[in-house]
C-alpha cells in the first residue's frame with residue numbers, strides 16, 4: 037500500500053496499484069496534456085531527470101498555446117509563434133516521449149492510460165492537466181456560425197477560415213462580430229480582435245459586441261477594474277450587453293434568452309471555464325462543474341498515483357479561479373511531489389496565494405491591471421504584462437532550442 041503524507045499529516049491511500057514497483061528503477065511518469073503546469077515538469081526533466089524514471093507526455097496537439105498572449109497576437113503585438121510552445125522540440129530536448137493522440141480513459145486496475153488508437157500507456161504516476169473548455173454552446177445552435185476559443189492551438193486558423201467565408205466585397209455593410217463571454221479573456225478578445233480581422237480581410241468596417249450572462253464584466257475583479265474595462269469598451273465603440281445570456285446561434289443571428297434576436301455574422305464563444313467532458317468519465321471524484329477534486333498534494337481525492345493540475349483540477353479545501361497564474365504556480369509543487377512520490381517520501385502541500393496579479397491587454401498599447409484590490413490603467417501595465425509573458429515563454433522556447 038502506498039501511503040503519502042503532507043508534512044506530518046498522513047494521507048490515506050485510496051486506490052492502489054495492482055502492479056508493484058521497485059522504488060529505484062523503471063518508473064513511468066505520464067503527463068496527460070502539456071499546458072501551463074506540465075510544461076514546467078518537462079523543462080525540469082530536461083535539466084535533471086529523475087534517475088531510473090521515464091517521462092511520457094500525451095497531448096492532442098503538437099503545439100501548446102500560452103493564452104495570456106493570444107489577445108496580443110490578435111492585436112498584432114506578437115507573432116503567432118511567440119505564444120506557442122513546440123512540444124516536439126520541448127520533449128525531444130528533455131528526452132521525454134511525446135505521444136500525440138486522444139485518451140479514451142484510464143484503466144485503474146492496471147494503471148494505464150488508454151488511447152484511441154489502442155495503445156495503452158502504463159504509469160506509476162499520472163498527472164492530468166488538460167485545461168478547461170468554454171461552457172456549453174446552446175442546443176440547436178449552428179456550429180458553423182461559432183468559433184470557440186478552445187482548442188486554442190487551432191483558434192486562429194478556425195477564425196481566419198470563418199472570416200474568409202463571411203467576408204463581404206469591399207464597401208458592403210459592416211461585419212458584425214459577437215463575442216460571447218465577458219470574463220477577462222472574452223473582454224480582451226473583444227478589445228483586441230479588430231487588427232486581426234484587418235490582417236485577414238484588409239480594411240473592414242466592424243461592429244463588435246460583447247455579450248455576458250452576468251450583470252458585471254469579469255466577475256471576481258474589483259469594481260474599479262470593471263469600470264476601467266467598461267469604459268475602454270465604450271471608448272472603442274464596442275457594444276456591451278450585460279445580463280444577456282445567448283440562448284441560440286443561427287446563421288446570421290443569435291437569440292438572447294429573453295427572445296430578442298441580434299443580427300451577427302460571426303460568434304466567438306469565450307464563455308467561462310468548464311470541465312472537459314472526458315474528466316467526468318474517469319470514475320474519479322469531481323466538483324459541481326466536473327473538475328477533478330484534488331488534495332493539497334495535488335493528488336486526486338481517491339487515488340494516490342493520479343495527480344491533477346491547472347484548470348482541470350479543483351483544490352477541495354480551497355478552490356481557486358481558473359487562471360493560468362495558478363496553473364503556473366503548481367508546476368514547482370507538482371515537480372517536487374512527483375519526485376517525492378516515486379521515492380515514497382511525504383509530499384508537500386500546494387498553498388495557493390489568494391492575491392494575484394491580473395492584467396488585461398486592451399489592444400492599444402495599454403492594459404488594465406489589478407492587484408491587491410486596486411485597479412490600474414496605462415502603458416506601464418502593458419509593459420509589465422509584456423515582460424512577464426515574454427519571460428515565461430522564453431523559458432520554454434530557449435529550453436527547446438538550446439538542446440536541438
Ligand SMILES: Cc1cc2nc3c(=O)[nH]c(=O)nc-3n(C[C@H](O)[C@H](O)[C@H](O)COP(=O)(O)OP(=O)(O)OC[C@H]3O[C@@H](n4cnc5c(N)ncnc54)[C@H](O)[C@@H]3O)c2cc1C
Pocket residue numbers: 068069070071072073074094095096097099100101103104105106107137138139165166167168185187189220221222224225306312314345346347348358359360361362363395
Ligand atoms: C483568451 C484567454 C486569455 C487568458 N489570459 C489569461 C491571463 O492573462 N492570465 C491568466 O492567469 N489566465 C489567463 N487565461 C486562463 C488560462 O488560459 C488558463 O487558466 C490556463 O490555460 C490553464 O492552464 P492549464 O495548464 O490547466 O491548461 P492549458 O494551458 O489549456 O493546457 C492544457 C493542454 O492540454 C491539451 N489538451 C486538452 N485536451 C486534451 C486531451 N483530451 N488530451 C490531450 N491533451 C489535451 C491542450 O492542447 C493544452 O496544450 C486566459 C484564458 C483565455 C481563454
